[in-house]
Amino acid sequence: MNSKFIFRSILAVAVVTAASCKPELKTITPSKGSADFTRYIAVGNSLTSGFADGGLYLEGQQNAFPLMIGTQMQTVGGGTFSMPFFNANQADGSGYKKLSSFTATGDPVIVDVPAQAAIGTANVPGFGTVPLFTKYAGDLNNYGVPGIRLNNITLTYYGNLNPYFERLLPNTSPANTTSYLSFVNAKPFTFFSMWLGNNDVLGYATGGAAVAADFPTDKALFTQLYNLAASTMIKGGAGGTGAKGVVATIPDVLSTPYFTTVTLKALLTAVQASAPTVQAIFIQPGTGAPRPATAEDYFLLPLKAANLIGKPNGAGLPYGLHPGNPVESKYVLDKAEAAVVADYTNSYNATIKSVAAANGLALVDANALLKVYGAGKVVNGAAVSGAYITGNLFSLDGIHLTPFGYAIVANEFIKSINSQYGSSIPTVDVTKYRGVKFP
Amino acid sequence: MKKILLSFLLAVPILGYSQSYQVNLQGQKQTAMGGAGTGVALDEAAVFFNPGAVSFLKKNGVQAGGSAIFLKAAFKENGSNITEYTKDKLTVPPAAYAVFGNPNNRLRFGLGVYVPFGGAVHWDPNWTGKYTVTSLDLQAIFVQPTLSYKITDHIGIGAGFVYSNGKVDLKRGIPLTLNDGTSATAQLKGHSHDFGWNAGIYVETISGVTIGVTHRSQVTAQVKDGDAIFKVPQALQDGFPTKFNANLPLPATSSIGLGFYPSSKTIIAVDANWVHWSKYKVLAFDYNNNSRIPNTSSPRNYHDGGAVRVGIQNMATERLALRLGAAYAFTPVGKGYVTPEVPDANRILLSAGLGYKASERFSIDLSFLYENIKSRNETNIETNLSGDFKTVAYIPGIALSYKW
Numbered sequence: 094m095n096s097k098f099i100f101r102s103i104l105a106v107a108v109v110t111a112a113s114c115k116p117e118l119k120t121i122t123p124s125k126g127s128a129d130f131t132r133y134i135a136v137g138n139s140l141t142s143g144f145a146d147g148g149l150y151l152e153g154q155q156n157a158f159p160l161m162i163g164t165q166m167q168t169v170g171g172g173t174f175s176m177p178f179f180n181a182n183q184a185d186g187s188g189y190k191k192l193s194s195f196t197a198t199g200d201p202v203i204v205d206v207p208a209q210a211a212i213g214t215a216n217v218p219g220f221g222t223v224p225l226f227t228k229y230a231g232d233l234n235n236y237g238v239p240g241i242r243l244n245n246i247t248l249t250y251y252g253n254l255n256p257y258f259e260r261l262l263p264n265t266s267p268a269n270t271t272s273y274l275s276f277v278n279a280k281p282f283t284f285f286s287m288w289l290g291n292n293d294v295l296g297y298a299t300g301g302a303a304v305a306a307d308f309p310t311d312k313a314l315f316t317q318l319y320n321l322a323a324s325t326m327i328k329g330g331a332g333g334t335g336a337k338g339v340v341a342t343i344p345d346v347l348s349t350p351y352f353t354t355v356t357l358k359a360l361l362t363a364v365q366a367s368a369p370t371v372q373a374i375f376i377q378p379g380t381g382a383p384r385p386a387t388a389e390d391y392f393l394l395p396l397k398a399a400n401l402i403g404k405p406n407g408a409g410l411p412y413g414l415h416p417g418n419p420v421e422s423k424y425v426l427d428k429a430e431a432a433v434v435a436d437y438t439n440s441y442n443a444t445i446k447s448v449a450a451a452n453g454l455a456l457v458d459a460n461a462l463l464k465v466y467g468a469g470k471v472v473n474g475a476a477v478s479g480a481y482i483t484g485n486l487f488s489l490d491g492i493h494l495t496p497f498g499y500a501i502v503a504n505e506f507i508k509s510i511n512s513q514y515g516s517s518i519p520t521v522d523v524t525k526y527r528g529v530k531f532p
Numbered sequence: 533m534k535k536i537l538l539s540f541l542l543a544v545p546i547l548g549y550s551q552s553y554q555v556n557l558q559g560q561k562q563t564a565m566g567g568a569g570t571g572v573a574l575d576e577a578a579v580f581f582n583p584g585a586v587s588f589l590k591k592n593g594v595q596a597g598g599s600a601i602f603l604k605a606a607f608k609e610n611g612s613n614i615t616e617y618t619k620d621k622l623t624v625p626p627a628a629y630a631v632f633g634n635p636n637n638r639l640r641f642g643l644g645v646y647v648p649f650g651g652a653v654h655w656d657p658n659w660t661g662k663y664t665v666t667s668l669d670l671q672a673i674f675v676q677p678t679l680s681y682k683i684t685d686h687i688g689i690g691a692g693f694v695y696s697n698g699k700v701d702l703k704r705g706i707p708l709t710l711n712d713g714t715s716a717t718a719q720l721k722g723h724s725h726d727f728g729w730n731a732g733i734y735v736e737t738i739s740g741v742t743i744g745v746t747h748r749s750q751v752t753a754q755v756k757d758g759d760a761i762f763k764v765p766q767a768l769q770d771g772f773p774t775k776f777n778a779n780l781p782l783p784a785t786s787s788i789g790l791g792f793y794p795s796s797k798t799i800i801a802v803d804a805n806w807v808h809w810s811k812y813k814v815l816a817f818d819y820n821n822n823s824r825i826p827n828t829s830s831p832r833n834y835h836d837g838g839a840v841r842v843g844i845q846n847m848a849t850e851r852l853a854l855r856l857g858a859a860y861a862f863t864p865v866g867k868g869y870v871t872p873e874v875p876d877a878n879r880i881l882l883s884a885g886l887g888y889k890a891s892e893r894f895s896i897d898l899s900f901l902y903e904n905i906k907s908r909n910e911t912n913i914e915t916n917l918s919g920d921f922k923t924v925a926y927i928p929g930i931a932l933s934y935k936w
Contacts, residue, residue, distance in 0.1 A: 469917050473664065527714075531764075
């Protein structure tokens, strides 16, 4: 042991430390795999558009999941992803719902923020009056149109009926003649996401199955149209040389807060506080006479805000507490109707899965995904569940997602794309996105 | 020389060092020697390293010093391409000792002030793991009056009473969105006053090898009525707590150390520690208002940490001492329990230092410790935070001493 050795060793320690000043972590090598993200387009409905809190508004658009994906794709050769944003001075867009306070009993008080982008109406012969929004004429990658059903995508007059579609089209309603499927395929693209079919069953469910026109799209028609949509999209649009893509299943709408927040038990408990003898809530089912509700019937979220239970009608019968004044059909999805929703959802999802497999497309099982998160899961230390307002997953309309929820969806799309095409699109940091805003 | 250096590196995996929020910077000489010091009577820091060796110190003295911890931790969420780093946050745990009494008597007295537990980890307030923790500042200052007694000319025993003054300040995000779109936050801060002890035996064997055995007791830092500061949406504020109670174990450490003296100028110290981390089962917070949030109990389930270290001191000249050390550590944190407030893993330590005797009475000691905490891919079982952790630390230190 001599001093020279120790002295040299001190130098050696200094060299070792100097060589590793900051901790380094292996990063993934960016790769597009077998896909090409040069022009990614998003095809779909409200979920694709960024719709939340019962409306389409700028902040929701800024948190649209395809925008998250498109931004992440830029690390693996993706191009610019353009959104049809509302103008900053019309940021409230179609208007939306906002949580303003809580009542003394802890019930949320939700108010409507008025529309800013509604600029008038148009009369569509044979259909009626439709609202008009300020048009968007710039580059477009997100083609999400709130409200669109799969069985709308080939209709040439649909652009005149849906103001969210109309604002993307060149002509003012009722002068549009381009179908949705033609519109999205008018320019070449290399990659697409397609999340369609939700509205083919959603309207029936959210309307309490009270409107005949809302009945789910015929299953065979759904299969035919989904095949058409997929086989069209993989061609990559007019002038394109083929595209790869990702599709998603339809979530189980019955497990969203829109259907799970107002329960028979909660209604009875509230009524019994002042009328302890009440044992039943009477509903008007889709068919047959009014009857007491069971735990298998779903009450819809708007029933709470309507605040009708117990209110006497002209004959003095309390609303919902007497067979002569039952809870209206539009507030109830009865057991039989719920079975229809489940049946059609399952059928559509079987179609989506088989078409995805047949066309070699990546698949996101959004149905399974939202079931898992809806049941309760901790994400990076944050509790997420399907609970209304407090669950961080669903926005104030009880059906569409919060930015946090959309970020979870974006990551699921990214993982599915990476797994199908061997790419390495980085995921987004979900904790950068918010849940429901509290007052 | 290369051979010796190589043998050090090869020896590394079987060595150990304590972990997590335990701090092992109680003496500059010992720090420069890989943290070993239980089996040698080096200086006044023996009050901490082995109270039994205090009575073997040839002179009385006082010393005071500190080490500056530059710690950088990195995290990359699985699937992400972004590496996030902790912010630069310098902590300087001090250590000061006094040894007095007649060196010719069997009974000697000591006083130590040191920081055996602490940490300062500050992530960006908006980082990926913000709902698990955004910052943790933890410090327990121990004050230890000590008695050391030579039973025979070759056996000494000693014991100290420990008073611990602790403080904790923990911040994290709460997954509730304020009206401005940012997330709510919680801050938990409090103080603790607790007690423990430190005892040791020191033996000089006939062969010349010295042996030390010590035990430092567990101190349970108990925070009562700490401040729970929840910055949450105004509409929910009433349901959130304002006070909290929590207990954090500062675990016991049992050590055995050996000292070898191959020449009159050279000391080799080898230590083995056993840190009783298995007492750290949960990190629990009890709140004074549970209408919005329940009491929390986060599983930690640490297992014990084993430890061995080795160091060498050589007097290059009459005035200059050179020191070198190395260690390797096995983490007490099991798979699934790694948290970003203490992103612990097995670690390699390399140290070096020098001491300069300016006069018969004054001397100065410098040390430099490098800790390389291995990278670890973990998914926490409670928070599901999933990704790679990697930490390194650079710890220069200095101490001044005066002997008489």
